[in-house]
Structure formats: C-alpha cells, structure tokens
Amino acid sequence: MRQRRAPSLSGRRVLITGAARGIGAALARRLHERGARVVLAGLEPELLAEVAADCGDAPFRPVDVTARADLAEAVADLAGPLGGLDVVVANAGIARQWPVAEGDPEILTKTLEVNVLGTVHTLQAALPHLSHPRGYALLVSSLSAAVHAPLLGAYSASKAAVEALGNTLRIELASTGARVGVAYFAELDTDMTRRGFGTEAASLLRTPTSVLAGVTPLPVAIDALEHGIAWRSRTICSPRWVAPLLPLRTLAQHLLETTLPPTIPNAVALATTEPAPFTTPQPPTP
Numbered sequence: 001m002r003q004r005r006a007p008s009l010s011g012r013r014v015l016i017t018g019a020a021r022g023i024g025a026a027l028a029r030r031l032h033e034r035g036a037r038v039v040l041a042g043l044e045p046e047l048l049a050e051v052a053a054d055c056g057d058a059p060f061r062p063v064d065v066t067a068r069a070d071l072a073e074a075v076a077d078l079a080g081p082l083g084g085l086d087v088v089v090a091n092a093g094i095a096r097q098w099p100v101a102e103g104d105p106e107i108l109t110k111t112l113e114v115n116v117l118g119t120v121h122t123l124q125a126a127l128p129h130l131s132h133p134r135g136y137a138l139l140v141s142s143l144s145a146a147v148h149a150p151l152l153g154a155y156s157a158s159k160a161a162v163e164a165l166g167n168t169l170r171i172e173l174a175s176t177g178a179r180v181g182v183a184y185f186a187e188l189d190t191d192m193t194r195r196g197f198g199t200e201a202a203s204l205l206r207t208p209t210s211v212l213a214g215v216t217p218l219p220v221a222i223d224a225l226e227h228g229i230a231w232r233s234r235t236i237c238s239p240r241w242v243a244p245l246l247p248l249r250t251l252a253q254h255l256l257e258t259t260l261p262p263t264i265p266n267a268v269a270l271a272t273t274e275p276a277p278f279t280t281p282q283p284p285t286p
Contacts, residue, residue, distance in 0.1 A: 006230045010035030013082040014229075015075065017065055017122050018092030020047035021280070022190040023140065026222050027089065029054050034226065039078035041071070042092070043280060064283055065092045065118030068125075075125035087229055088126035090119045090162075091140045094278045097199055098154040102272045108154040110282065115158035119165060133177030136232040138225075139166040140183045143242050146249040147256055150264055151201060151271050170234070181228060183236040184246065187215045201271035204263040 014031055018024040020042035028038050032055035040060035042048040052060040059081070061074035079085050093115045098107045119139055130137065144152055145159040163182055170180035221238040228236035237243040245252045 006227060008035070009226070009230055012036045012086045012229075013079070013084060014038045014087040014089065015041065015078060015085050015126055016089045016091055017041045017118075018043075018140075018280075019051055019060070020044040023185075023188070023218070023221065023225075024089070024091045025051045026218055027091070027225050028058070030222050030226055031229070032056060032058065036087075037082060039082065041065070041074055041078070043283070065121055066113050068117075068121045071121045072125040075122075075129070079126070079129040084132070085126055085129040086134050087136045087138065088122065088130060089138045089140065089225075089229075090122040090126075092118050092122070093140065093158075094280050094282065095152070095155040096278045097151040097201055097271050097274075097276045099151055099268045099271045100153040101268070103153070108157070110278070111154040111158050112161070114282070115155075116161045116165070119162050123165075123169065127173075127178075131173060131176040131178050135173075135176065135178030136181065136229065137166075137169065137173070137178065138181045138183060138229065138236070139163075139169075140185075141166065143184050143186045143245065145184065146246055147252045149256060150205060150260070151267065179232040179234070181233050181236055183225065183228070183238075184242050185216075185221055185238050186242055188221050188238070189215050189218050199271070199274055199276050201267045201274050201276075204267035204270070205260060 009031060014036045016024050016028050016038060019028050019040035024042065028040055028051050032038050038055050038058045040048060040052055040058055041063050043062065043064060045062040048060050048062055052058045059078050061078060063070050063074040065071055094111060096107050096111065123137060139162050141162040142159040144156040145163040148156040166180055166182035173180055216239045224236050224238040
C-alpha cells in the first residue's frame with residue numbers, strides 16, 4: 001500500500017518554548033531546515049541567540065514561562081509580525097531528583113510552577129493566535145507521566161498534569177478545528193537527562209535489566225516530533241517502544257518496580273542530602 005506523503009512544514013508559523021537547549025533547540029533547527037518560520041522563547045539569552053542565528057536569525061524573546069504577563073507580551077510580540085501561529089510547542093520544563101518522603105517541598109513547588117503553570121501560561125498566550133483549522137498545540141509530557149520512577153516524584157507529577165491538560169484542551173478546542181498533541185519521551189540524550197540522572201543517587205537505581213538503563217539519541221526524538229507536527233498527531237512517542245506502554249501503564253509500572261535493584265533505600269537516603277541542581281538554571285525567586 002502506498003503511504004501518504006507527509007504534509008509540508010514549509011511556511012508553518014511555529015512558536016517553541018524552552019528553545020535555548022535540548023529538545024527545543026534541536027527541534028527549532030530541524031523545523032527551520034524544513035522551511036517552517038520558527039519563533040523562539042527561552043530562559044538563557046546567549047544560548048537562545050545561538051539557536052536563533054542557526055534558524056536564519058529567527059525572532060526570539062528571553063522570557064520565563066512562569067511570568068504570565070511577560071510571556072503573554074513575548075508571545076504577542078513574536079506572533080504579531082507573523083500574522084498568527086500554526087503551531088505552539090509547550091516544551092519548557094525542568095527536573096530535579098526529589099524523594100517524596102523527605103524531599104524539600106520547594107523543589108516540588110518549583111517543578112510544578114515551571115512544568116505545569118508554565119505550560120498553561122504558554123497555551124493561554126498562544127491559543128488566541130492558533131485557534132483555527134490549521135492550528136496545533138503540542139504539549140511535551142514524558143513517559144514519566146505514565147510510569148513513575150523513584151526520585152522523580154515531582155517530575156512525574158508535573159508531567160502527568162501536562163498530559164491531563166493536553167487531553168482536556170483537545171476536547172475544548174475541537175470546535176475550532178485546531179488539534180492538540182501530547183509528546184511522550186523516555187530518557188533522551190540531552191542536558192536534562194545528563195543533569196537529572198547524573199547523580200550518585202540515580203546511579204544506584206540502574207541495572208542492565210532495568211527499564212531505566214537506556215538513553216535514546218536526541219535525533220530519534222526530533223524525527224518523531226517532525227513527523228508528528230507535520231500530521232498534527234494526537235500523540236508523539238519516542239523511542240517507538242513508549243507507545244505501547246501508554247495503554248499498558250499499570251503493567252509497565254509493575255515491571256519497573258520488579259526490575260529495580262535493592263539499593264533503593266540507599267538511593268533515597270542519598271538523594272535527601274546530595275546536591276542536585278535543576279536541569280535548567282532558574283532565575284532567583286523575587
């Protein structure tokens with residue numbers, strides 16, 4: 001059977017948050033190569049400027065997604081000259097190891113603020129520009145929304161909330177013709193993974209048979225994102241084995257629990273004292 005040709009990305013107006021590094025930066029470069037008109041938002045001005053330069057001097061705004069008014073102004077400034085948006089990728093996110101029983105609640109608060117409220121702020125700022133039949137909102141969640149690993153309670157909770165927001169928004173936007181997708185990734189070869197899982201506590205959780213053992217090259221995920229954005233897909237998964245786990249999440253959770261090593265108490269104890277920064281440096285709290 002002849003496969004349908006993927007819709008062209010040429011000319012699509014795409015806003016990406018968290019575009020200074022990792023998934024956001026790589027996706028911006030890929031979509032620019034495919035002819036999309038990308039506009040970028042992120043926290044780190046110098047890195048963001050480098051990505052923008054690689055994308056044909058794309059417009060960009062350094063902005064914190066937790067600052068609702070600032071983000072709304074930045075999105076308006078970026079979308080206005082384009083005459084609107086076709087795609088928003090709510091990608092900005094952070095992670096930090098956090099044991100539930102004794103972890104600092106401020107870590108949970110900050111994670112939820114960036115990953116959940118930051119996603120809401122992004123959507124509320126962008127949706128007036130893309131609530132049309134060609135519009136597409138993509139929320140970047142994680143396999144951690146479905147399968148919950150130790151030391152990632154804050155991150156898993158935040159990404160489960162992102163998944164819920166995406167599924168809710170899909171229904172609410174249906175009458176406009178715009179579509180909503182949710183992206184699910186396992187561990188990717190990014191700064192987030194290296195910083196988030198590069199701790200001593202995390203190293204105690206890994207065994208050759210654990211489902212936490214593998215890291216996927218970033219281009220694999222970018223391929224999936226490019227295809228999913230072109231088709232305005234409901235779900236985007238990378239690597240491919242993530243997709244069948246989503247409807248089987250209860251079994252996948254059990255599998256995770258049975259493959260973890262007996263060093264979990266040591267890992268949890270270490271995580272309560274080990275210095276572990278957020279995967280992206282955060283602005284100081286006012």
